[in-house]
Amino acid sequence: MLRFVIRRVALTLPTFVALMFVTFIAVRLVPGDPIEVRTGERGISPERLAQFRHELGLDRPVWQQFLDYANGLVHGDFGVSIVTKTPVLHEFLTLFPATLELSLCALLLAVVIGVPVGVLAAVKRGGVLDHAVMAVALTGYSMPIFWWGLLLIMLVSESWGLTPVSGRVDLINYYFEPVTGFMLIDSLLSDQEGAFWSAAQHLILPSIVLGTIPLAVIARMTRSSMLEVLSEDYVRTARAKGLSPLRVVGLHALRNALIPVVTVIGLQTGTLLAGAVLTEHIFAWPGVGKWLIESIARRDYPALQGGIMLISGIVIVVNLLVDLAYVAINPRIRHG
Amino acid sequence: MVDARTPAPLPAHTPSLADERVNTDDTVDASGMILPLEADAGASPVESVPAERSALASFWAAFRENRGAVAGLAVVVAIALLAVFAPLVAPHVPTEQFRAHVQQPPVWAAGGSWAFPLGTDALGRDLLSRLIYGARISLGIGISVMLVSVAVGIVLGLAAAFLRGLVDTVVMRVMDVITAIPSLVLAILVVAVLGPSLLNTIVAVTVVYLPRYVRIVRAAALSELSKEYVVAAQVAGVGRLRLMFVTVLPNCLAPLIVQAALGVSDAILEAAALGFLGLGAQPPTPEWGAMLADSREFIRAAPWIVTLPGLAILITVVAINLMGDGLRDALDPKLRRS
Numbered sequence: 203m204l205r206f207v208i209r210r211v212a213l214t215l216p217t218f219v220a221l222m223f224v225t226f227i228a229v230r231l232v233p234g235d236p237i238e239v240r241t242g243e244r245g246i247s248p249e250r251l252a253q254f255r256h257e258l259g260l261d262r263p264v265w266q267q268f269l270d271y272a273n274g275l276v277h278g279d280f281g282v283s284i285v286t287k288t289p290v291l292h293e294f295l296t297l298f299p300a301t302l303e304l305s306l307c308a309l310l311l312a313v314v315i316g317v318p319v320g321v322l323a324a325v326k327r328g329g330v331l332d333h334a335v336m337a338v339a340l341t342g343y344s345m346p347i348f349w350w351g352l353l354l355i356m357l358v359s360e361s362w363g364l365t366p367v368s369g370r371v372d373l374i375n376y377y378f379e380p381v382t383g384f385m386l387i388d389s390l391l392s393d394q395e396g397a398f399w400s401a402a403q404h405l406i407l408p409s410i411v412l413g414t415i416p417l418a419v420i421a422r423m424t425r426s427s428m429l430e431v432l433s434e435d436y437v438r439t440a441r442a443k444g445l446s447p448l449r450v451v452g453l454h455a456l457r458n459a460l461i462p463v464v465t466v467i468g469l470q471t472g473t474l475l476a477g478a479v480l481t482e483h484i485f486a487w488p489g490v491g492k493w494l495i496e497s498i499a500r501r502d503y504p505a506l507q508g509g510i511m512l513i514s515g516i517v518i519v520v521n522l523l524v525d526l527a528y529v530a531i532n533p534r535i536r537h538g
Numbered sequence: 539m540v541d542a543r544t545p546a547p548l549p550a551h552t553p554s555l556a557d558e559r560v561n562t563d564d565t566v567d568a569s570g571m572i573l574p575l576e577a578d579a580g581a582s583p584v585e586s587v588p589a590e591r592s593a594l595a596s597f598w599a600a601f602r603e604n605r606g607a608v609a610g611l612a613v614v615v616a617i618a619l620l621a622v623f624a625p626l627v628a629p630h631v632p633t634e635q636f637r638a639h640v641q642q643p644p645v646w647a648a649g650g651s652w653a654f655p656l657g658t659d660a661l662g663r664d665l666l667s668r669l670i671y672g673a674r675i676s677l678g679i680g681i682s683v684m685l686v687s688v689a690v691g692i693v694l695g696l697a698a699a700f701l702r703g704l705v706d707t708v709v710m711r712v713m714d715v716i717t718a719i720p721s722l723v724l725a726i727l728v729v730a731v732l733g734p735s736l737l738n739t740i741v742a743v744t745v746v747y748l749p750r751y752v753r754i755v756r757a758a759a760l761s762e763l764s765k766e767y768v769v770a771a772q773v774a775g776v777g778r779l780r781l782m783f784v785t786v787l788p789n790c791l792a793p794l795i796v797q798a799a800l801g802v803s804d805a806i807l808e809a810a811a812l813g814f815l816g817l818g819a820q821p822p823t824p825e826w827g828a829m830l831a832d833s834r835e836f837i838r839a840a841p842w843i844v845t846l847p848g849l850a851i852l853i854t855v856v857a858i859n860l861m862g863d864g865l866r867d868a869l870d871p872k873l874r875r876s
Contacts, residue, residue: 216711217718225727228731232730341856344855344859346814346848346851346852349830349844350848356837356845475720476721476723480722483815494723494726495815513720514718514723
């Protein structure tokens with residue numbers, strides 16, 4: 203097992219190096235001069251320009267800039283935002299809890315609904331419920347989530363007035379210092395009446411929007427995995443022993459059917475983070491997705507570069523963990 | 539599965555299909571003529587029926603059983619026809635602004651008229667016409683992305699599988715990096731580098747979806763390479779390029795076709811998302827995602843401007859996915875989900 207872990211971890215290192223290279227090159231190719239963006243249209247004296255370029259290291263050979271960049275990354279230095287002058291890592295870490303909170307809620311929603319629905323569809327295979335679940339899952343899977351978000355805002359927020367349109371909490375009535383960065387927890391810690399409710403209200407629509415595609419994927423996967431397991435011998439044995447159907451399905455079958463589902467859940471990280479960009483854009487959710495889009499508009503190279511590095515790094519690490527967890531549960535692969 | 543994908547000999551050859559050795563030799567001779575859809579060589583019903591027709595027919599028979607897939611195909615064909623004949627079908631020019639009819643509701647709502655069946659947008663442009671022309675753009679993007687990524691995927695995947703070594707490592711590591719970056723984030727990065735436009739949307743989405751095709755082709759080719767007919771072809775002195783593209787490739791096509799069909803819908807969604815973020819097709823292009831981009835301020839006043847373009851995207855994507863699922867079940871029973 204240890205050898206497998208070491209090999210698998212070693213295999214991700216070239217990916218990280220290549221990722222550094224790709225982000226560096228790509229961001230270098232972005233049109234538009236960052237200095238010009240910062241100084242505006244007025245223009246500045248050539249001396250001032252040269253000074254700026256020197257400060258930012260833009261006057262040095264490209265390969266040297268890359269080495270500096272790589273060296274910085276290894277030491278946790280992701281550069282400094284050209285626009286806000288704060289370290290990129292700091293900005294990212296400030297905003298990331300918002301994205302994480304949203305993603306976790308979306309994933310929770312997807313699992314809590316997706317797994318039972320998938321199990322039900324498998325048990326009632328071929329029935330009306332099964333067909334309905336599969337049809338809804340296909341729709342969810344095909345959903346343009348940015349439109350889905352607008353639709354929900356139109357109905358739930360505008361027509362029915364049930365939820366707020368944007369942001370994380372009602373800033374006019376509530377203010378509290380971030381402790382964990384998770385609005386749900388911070389609002390509870392703040393002891394202000396109604397703060398938690400406000401945060402939860404803000405969270406519900408974005409979570410639905412972001413959770414839709416993972417929900418559909420999880421429901422489909424649970425169903426097909428369950429169908430496979432239900433035809434196994436040990437399930438028949440359990441039935442033959444006279445165990446109650448609930449026990450057979452809920453305990454014997456589900457436990458085994460969940461292994462591939464857990465893998466699929468892990469592999470949704472990329473989907474979630476890509477979806478977060480759109481969801482945060484629609485709901486003005488102050489997370490890393492919205493920040494990334496704004497960085498492009500501001501031509502903030504270091505922010506863009508560091509942001510993509512960090513987001514992709516998270517995806518790589520999570521996928522690695524999923525792989526390792528899968529092997530831990532299922533030793534056959536290790537030796538295969 | 540293995541047997542089902544073994545290519546059939548030409549009808550001109552003797553139908554001694556049972557003998558595997560003969561079959562293998564025939565394959566080498568006739569490899570130039572193998573049909574991609576060849577799925578069921580052993581079951582050619584009658585000798586007089588050409589093998590390729592029976593393959594198509596058996597594919598269609600399997601596909602037809604799936605009612606959802608047939609419905610999806612019908613919708614896709616309908617949308618494709620609308621897209622092709624857009625200038626004939628659309629009641630108005632998609633960019634023409636009718637200043638007297640700004641934000642006119644659809645025909646079924648109060649204040650609607652048949653002159654603008656689905657109403658007009660904030661600039662008085664006919665929504666129906668814009669949606670019909672939008673089908674051209676969305677399907678165009680989806681199909682272009684699919685064609686380019688299939689072509690590049692075949693070349694890179696076969697190169698990785700046949701050359702192994704450094705080429706394999708480099709190609710696959712690059713694909714790993716592309717996969718590690720969340721799809722939309724990568725597309726945004728590519729568009730940021732190239733600048734927002736319709737063409738660059740195609741480039742960006744192609745880059746994002748390339749790894750799947752490369753991996754599928756590589757995996758399929760690797761599993762084919764160990765089979766006897768490939769060895770036989772090598773012994774017979776078939777050149778490397780011919781071996782790659784003529785002998786092996788046709789037998790890797792089933793999973794590729796399935797992925798290509800599903801890839802069209804993914805590409806449409808991705809391109810629409812870019813358009814929505816203002817990084818795709820630029821106004822006044824009637825791209826569905828871009829049409830939604832500034833519809834937000836009309837949520838109260840003109841909900842149809844928000845609803846209809848998204849509905850067009852959803853219907854198209856659902857139809858393609860239904861069709862793709864049917865293709866998968868018919869072409870590649872191994873991948874069948876249940």
